[in-house]
Amino acid sequence: MFMFNCQLCGRTVPLHTPVQRVVLETRPKSYPPRENIYPPVPAEGAKGSRKNRSKKARSARLKRNDPGGQGSEIVREVLSCAECALRYGP
Structure with a gap:
């Protein structure tokens, strides 16, 4: 103060x-609006820890957009x- x-x-x-x-x-x-600005998030149904995630699950990651x-x-x-x-x- x-x-x-x-x-x-x-x-x-x-x-x-x-x-x-x-x-x-x-x-x-x-x-x-901005496209692909946020880091990718796992797609629905992608399970497993970061280390053990399958190649398919890693490729199924979705990028998010900022709507403005x-x-x-x-x-x-x-x-x-x-x-x-x-x-x-x-």
């Missing part, structure tokens, strides 16, 4: 007071005291 200045009201916060992060601005973000999608990114975030976090937070 450390002392810090609230970036919203400018007060010095007492020692051992936890920092509150307040998101002030976000923006929409679109993530494109929509989300949001933080544009501006500040450190604040508990009072300001309640006032400006969600």
Whole structure:
């Protein structure tokens, strides 16, 4: 723990007071789909430990795709005291 200045009201916060992060601005973000991005996983029915897995089971591994999608990114975030976090937070 450390002392810090609230970036919203400018007060010095007492020692051992936890920092509150307040998101002030976000923006929409679109993530494109990506193919074969994740490591392969065993195909259904492939049994055995990694060492003892048969050649057939090893060749039956499936690669996974990332579907992409929509989300949001933080544009501006500040450190604040508990009072300001309640006032400006969600």
